[in-house]
Amino acid sequence: MWSLLLAAALSAPAAAQEVRWTFAGALQTDVRYGIDKIDVGEWYAPLSQEPGFIRNQNLINTKIGAKTDGARFFWDADFVLMGFPDTLDSTTALSRREKIDPFRFEVHNAYAEAWDLGGLRGLDMRVGQQKIQWGVGDQFNPTNNLNADDLEDPLLFGDQLGNVMARLDYTPIPSLSFSAVVVPVFKPALLPQTGRIALGLTDRIPVDDAELRRELYASNALLESFALSWPTVVSGVSPQLPDSSFENMQWSGRIAGTLGMHDLALSYYKGRFDFPVATNNHTTAAPGEQCNPDDEEDCIKGLLQTIASVGYPEMQVWGFNAAGEVNPLGWALRRAKPIGYRLEVARIDPERQTMSVTNDELALGITTQPAGEYDYQLEGGGRPEVLPTDAFLKWTAGLDYTFGKHVYVNAQWVHGMPDEFGAGDWASGGGGATQRQAELLTYDDPLVCNVLNLTTDPRGQGEQCVKEWTRPKIGDYGVIGADLTFRQTTLRVFTILDFTPVTVSTYDADAGERVSTKFAWNTDTGRSMVIYPELKHAFPSGFSLSGGAVVMIGEPWTKFGDPATGGTQIFTRARYAF
Amino acid sequence: MNATLRPLRALLLGLSLLPGLAWAGSGDAVLAKVDEALNRAKDTSSRMSAETVIPGQAPLKMEFTLETKGPKRMVEFQAPGDMKGTRVLVLDRRQMYVYLPAYNKVRRVASHVQSQGFMGTMFADADMSTTRFGEAWQADLKAETDAAWTLALTPKPGEETAYARLEIEVAKSNSLPSTIRYYDAKGTHLKTEVRSEYFCQGDVCQPGHFKMTDHTRKDAYTILIQKMDKLNAGLPDDRFSQRALQQGR
Numbered sequence: 010m011w012s013l014l015l016a017a018a019l020s021a022p023a024a025a026q027e028v029r030w031t032f033a034g035a036l037q038t039d040v041r042y043g044i045d046k047i048d049v050g051e052w053y054a055p056l057s058q059e060p061g062f063i064r065n066q067n068l069i070n071t072k073i074g075a076k077t078d079g080a081r082f083f084w085d086a087d088f089v090l091m092g093f094p095d096t097l098d099s100t101t102a103l104s105r106r107e108k109i110d111p112f113r114f115e116v117h118n119a120y121a122e123a124w125d126l127g128g129l130r131g132l133d134m135r136v137g138q139q140k141i142q143w144g145v146g147d148q149f150n151p152t153n154n155l156n157a158d159d160l161e162d163p164l165l166f167g168d169q170l171g172n173v174m175a176r177l178d179y180t181p182i183p184s185l186s187f188s189a190v191v192v193p194v195f196k197p198a199l200l201p202q203t204g205r206i207a208l209g210l211t212d213r214i215p216v217d218d219a220e221l222r223r224e225l226y227a228s229n230a231l232l233e234s235f236a237l238s239w240p241t242v243v244s245g246v247s248p249q250l251p252d253s254s255f256e257n258m259q260w261s262g263r264i265a266g267t268l269g270m271h272d273l274a275l276s277y278y279k280g281r282f283d284f285p286v287a288t289n290n291h292t293t294a295a296p297g298e299q300c301n302p303d304d305e306e307d308c309i310k311g312l313l314q315t316i317a318s319v320g321y322p323e324m325q326v327w328g329f330n331a332a333g334e335v336n337p338l339g340w341a342l343r344r345a346k347p348i349g350y351r352l353e354v355a356r357i358d359p360e361r362q363t364m365s366v367t368n369d370e371l372a373l374g375i376t377t378q379p380a381g382e383y384d385y386q387l388e389g390g391g392r393p394e395v396l397p398t399d400a401f402l403k404w405t406a407g408l409d410y411t412f413g414k415h416v417y418v419n420a421q422w423v424h425g426m427p428d429e430f431g432a433g434d435w436a437s438g439g440g441g442a443t444q445r446q447a448e449l450l451t452y453d454d455p456l457v458c459n460v461l462n463l464t465t466d467p468r469g470q471g472e473q474c475v476k477e478w479t480r481p482k483i484g485d486y487g488v489i490g491a492d493l494t495f496r497q498t499t500l501r502v503f504t505i506l507d508f509t510p511v512t513v514s515t516y517d518a519d520a521g522e523r524v525s526t527k528f529a530w531n532t533d534t535g536r537s538m539v540i541y542p543e544l545k546h547a548f549p550s551g552f553s554l555s556g557g558a559v560v561m562i563g564e565p566w567t568k569f570g571d572p573a574t575g576g577t578q579i580f581t582r583a584r585y586a587f
Numbered sequence: 588m589n590a591t592l593r594p595l596r597a598l599l600l601g602l603s604l605l606p607g608l609a610w611a612g613s614g615d616a617v618l619a620k621v622d623e624a625l626n627r628a629k630d631t632s633s634r635m636s637a638e639t640v641i642p643g644q645a646p647l648k649m650e651f652t653l654e655t656k657g658p659k660r661m662v663e664f665q666a667p668g669d670m671k672g673t674r675v676l677v678l679d680r681r682q683m684y685v686y687l688p689a690y691n692k693v694r695r696v697a698s699h700v701q702s703q704g705f706m707g708t709m710f711a712d713a714d715m716s717t718t719r720f721g722e723a724w725q726a727d728l729k730a731e732t733d734a735a736w737t738l739a740l741t742p743k744p745g746e747e748t749a750y751a752r753l754e755i756e757v758a759k760s761n762s763l764p765s766t767i768r769y770y771d772a773k774g775t776h777l778k779t780e781v782r783s784e785y786f787c788q789g790d791v792c793q794p795g796h797f798k799m800t801d802h803t804r805k806d807a808y809t810i811l812i813q814k815m816d817k818l819n820a821g822l823p824d825d826r827f828s829q830r831a832l833q834q835g836r
Contacts (some may be wrong), residue, residue, distance in 0.1 A: 033668070033671045035668070035669075042772055072688065081834070102626060118691070122610065124834065124836065133830070133834070142690060142691050142692040146697065147694075180825070182828045183825045183827070183828035183829075184828075188784070210812075235611060267682075271683060272695055331699075333695065334681060334697040334699075344697060346697075346699040347698055348697065348699065349695070349697025350697075351695070409697060409699075410699050411699040411700050417700070496641075496644075496707055514625065547667075547669060549645050549667060550667065551666075551668025551669050551671075553669060577801065585668065586667070586669040587668040587671070
C-alpha cells in the first residue's frame with residue numbers, strides 16, 4: 010500500500026523531470042588476527058578459538074542514487090567475499106565455488122522517497138529497506154530501536170541491520186519535525202561469530218531468582234560429578250521469532266526540534282528487544298560412555314543435551330534526546346570554546362518473560378528423572394522470571410572538545426550496553442543481576458554437597474554448594490577517546506572502562522550463611538576494559554591504510570573478559586573510496 | 588567502534604566559513620564599503636575545488652559544492668572519495684551539523700571543532716568565517732593609489748581575534764579585497780591570501796580564485812577555485828535545514 014502511495018506521488022512529476030544519478034562506493038580489505046587462545050567447555054563439548062586469522066574479508070560497497078526534484082531512489086549495499094572456505098562436509102562441497110569461496114550481500118539501504126507529498130511542503134515519505142539512525146549519542150543509542158543491532162563485526166560497533174519500513178516525516182518549519190515509522194517484520198540482532206562460545210558457558214543460568222538459579226546450577230554440577238557422570242551441554246539454540254502479523258508490527262513516533270541553541274527530541278517506540286532472552290531449556294539424555302583422551306579415569310556415561318529456546322520480549326521505549334554546546338568556562342576564560350554535549354535517555358518498559366525447564370525422561374543409571382517440568386518451588390508457584398516488568402533506564406551522556414589543531418577528545422558515560430536488558434543497576438542497587446560464572450564448592454566432608462543431598466533437599470544444596478559471580482543487569486561504562494590528527498594521519502585511541510561491580514557470593518560454612526563480596530572496577534576481580542588504538546593514514550586519492558588492535562581485558566566473568574567476545578585481536582584495513 | 592570522532596571534525600568545522608569570504612577597509616569608511624560589497628549577494632550556489640601543496644608531500648585535492656544564504660552554508664563533498672557524500676550544514680557559528688553517509692546519520696557538531704582549521708588546507712576557520720570585518724576590526728588607511736586602498740586593521744578594543752594585525756589591499760573598482768596579509772603580535776608575517784579573477788553579476792562580485800600561502804610552513808599554499816552556478820537564485824530557507832541535510836537535495 011505504501012509503495013502504491015509513493016508511486017502515485019512520484020509518477021506524474023517524475024516523468025517530466027530530469028533524473029540525476031549519483032555513484033559512490035569503496036573497495037575494502039580487512040585482515041584480522043586473534044591473539045588469544047580461548048577454551049570453553051569440557052573435553053566432551055569443547056568450544057575453542059585458537060590464535061590465528063579470524064577475518065580475511067574483501068568488500069565492495071556501492072551507493073547508487075537517482076534523484077529528481079521531488080523524489081529519490083537510493084541503493085547502498087556491500088558485496089562481501091568472506092575469505093575463508095565454508096564448512097566442507099562432503100566431496101561435493103569441494104567442487105562448489107560458493108563453498109570454497111563464499112560470499113554474501115549486505116543491503117543497507119534500498120528505498121524510494123518522495124518529498125513535499127501531495128503538494129504539502131515538508132511532508133516526506135520513505136519506503137523500503139533502510140536504516141533510521143535516531144539518537145544523539147555516539148554509537149550508544151538506547152532510543153534508537155527501529156533497526157536491529159549488527160554486532161557481527163566488533164569494529165563496526167553501533168552499526169545496525171537494514172530493514173523494510175515506511176517512514177513519514179512532516180517538517181512544517183526547518184526547526185521542527187514530526188516523524189512516524191512502521192516496521193512490518195521484526196529482525197533479531199546479528200551476533201558476533203564468537204557468540205557461539207557462549208554455548209559452552211553452561212554455568213550462566215538466566216533465572217532471576219538467586220536461590221533457584223543456584224539450585225539449578227548445583228543440580229547440573231552434581232549430575233556431572235563422579236557419582237552420576239552425566240554432564241549437561243547446550244546442544245543448540247532455538248530462536249522463536251514473532252509472527253509477522255499486524256499485531257507484531259513495530260512502530261515509532263518522534264518530535265524533534267531546536268529550542269534556543271539546543272536540539273531536543275521526544276520519541277516513543279513499541280516493538281521488541283532484539284537480543285535473545287531465554288524462554289525454555291529442554292533436556293534429553295544421550296547415552297554413550299566416553300573418556301577423556303588425556304585422562305582415562307575421567308569418563309562420562311552420556312550427555313544431557315539441552316536445547317535453549319530464546320525469544321524477543323516486547324518493550325516500549327520512551328526516549329529523550331538533547332544535544333548542543335555549553336561554555337562553562339566562558340565567563341572566566343575568554344579563549345575557552347564551548348564544549349559539545351549530548352544526552353540520550355530511554356525509559357524502557359519490558360514485557361514480563363518467564364522461563365521453563367523441561368526434560369524428556371532421563372534414565373541416568375542409579376536414578377531416573379521422569380519426563381516433565383522442573384519443580385521450581387517458587388513462592389506463589391509459576392515459572393521463574395528471567396525478565397520482570399519493572400521499568401528501567403538506559404542512557405548516554407557525552408562531552409567532546411577540540412584542543413588546538415590536532416587533538417579531539419570525546420567522553421561518554423554509558424548506562425546500559427545494547428545487549429543489556431532488565432531492571433537492576435549499580436546506582437539503584439536494586440533489581441536483578443546476571444550470573445556470569447558459577448562453580449561447585451568443595452568441602453572436607455564429601456557428603457556436604459553430593460547427589461544424595463540434592464535429591465532430598467535440592468534448594469539447600471544450591472545455597473551451600475555454589476559459588477557464583479554476578480553483576481547488575483545494566484552496567485555502567487566510561488568511554489573516552491581521542492583523535493590525534495596530523496595532516497592526513499590520525500592516531501585514534503579510545504577505551505571503554507567498565508565501572509560495574511562484580512559480586513562474588515559463596516557459602517560461609519562457619520557462619521552457616523551465604524556471604525557476598527562486591528568487587529569494584531579497580532580490583533583484579535572487577536577490572537574490565539577495552540583499549541582500542543588505531544593508526545590511519547589517508548592518501549589524497551581516497552586510498553587509506555589503517556591498523557590497530559582491540560584489546561580485551563578482564564576475567565572471564567566480566568563484560569570484556571568474557572570468552573564470547575573473542576578476545577584480543579589486531580587488524581589491518583586497506584580502503585579505496587570513490 | 589568508530590566513536591564518531593572521525594574525519595568529521597576536521598571537515599565540518601571550517602566550513603562554516605567558506606562562502607562569503609571577504610574583508611577590507613580604508614579607514615573605517617573604506618572598511619564599511621568592503622563589508623557592504625562582500626555581503627551583497629542574498630544567496631549563492633557554487634562549485635569549489637581546492638588544492639593544497641605542502642613542500643615534499645603529495646598535493647591534497649578536494650571538490651565540493653557550496654550554497655550560502657546569509658550566514659548559512661550547505662556543503663557537500665564530491666572528492667576525495669572517502670569524503671564523498673558527506674554534507675555539512677552551518678546555520679551559524681554555534682550550530683553546525685554533519686551528515687555522514689557511512690552512518691546514515693545527522694550529527695550535531697560543536698563549534699570547538701573549528702580549531703582544527705579547514706580540512707588540512709592553509710585556511711583557518713577565522714580566515715574563512717569573517718563576513719564583516721568591521722564587527723571586530725578597526726581600520727587605518729595606510730596607502731592609496733589610483734587603483735587601490737591599503738588598510739591596516741587592528742582589533743577593536745575588547746575583541747578577541749585570531750591575528751594581531753591584518754593588511755588588506757582593496758580594489759577601488761569593486762571595493763573588494765585583492766590581498767590580505769596576516770600578522771601575529773610580534774609582527775611576523777604569517778600568511779598571505781590573494782583573491783583574484785572576480786566575476787560579477789549585476790553589482791554582486793565574487794572571487795573565482797583564492798590562494799592562501801602560509802609563510803610559517805615553507806610557503807605551503809592552498810588554491811581554492813570557485814565556479815559560481817547561481818547567484819541570488821532565491822534559495823528557500825528550508826534548503827538550510829536538517830531535513831535537507833539528511834535528504835541531500
